[in-house]
Amino acid sequence: MDNRISEIRRLIRALRVSMREAEAVMHEQINRDEDCTFVAEEILKMRSVMSGLAQERAALGDTDPIIVASLFIPRRLPTPPRPRPVKRRLVPPGSGLRLLAR
Numbered sequence: 509m510d511n512r513i514s515e516i517r518r519l520i521r522a523l524r525v526s527m528r529e530a531e532a533v534m535h536e537q538i539n540r541d542e543d544c545t546f547v548a549e550e551i552l553k554m555r556s557v558m559s560g561l562a563q564e565r566a567a568l569g570d571t572d573p574i575i576v577a578s579l580f581i582p583r584r585l586p587t588p589p590r591p592r593p594v595k596r597r598l599v600p601p602g603s604g605l606r607l608l609a610r
Contacts, residue, residue: 516565520558520574527554 530551537544 513565513568513570516561516568517570517574520561520565523554523558523561524574527551527558530554 530547534544534547534551537547
């Protein structure tokens with residue numbers, strides 16, 4: 509039984525890595541405005557396999573977290589927040605055109 513748990517953990521680890529790679533490919537296809545249906549279907553299949561493995565793992569009594577080294581490198585630097593525009597009045601205060609501005 510311990511060998512089966514080790515095998516399931518190894519499969520889950522491999523699936524996570526391949527899912528991340530497939531998601532990166534899918535995002536690149538989306539950015540290029542290409543059809544990503546095939547890759548998205550493959551990710552859904554991987555998720556269903558992952559779900560089955562997770563259920564089997566839980567049934568065997570394994571509750572330890574599975575750690576996968578993240579090799580994710582952001583493609584873009586985070587953009588700083590834009591400054592809010594300053595509200596300007598088109599009519600100077602005190603002029604008689606205040607009624608038109610409503």
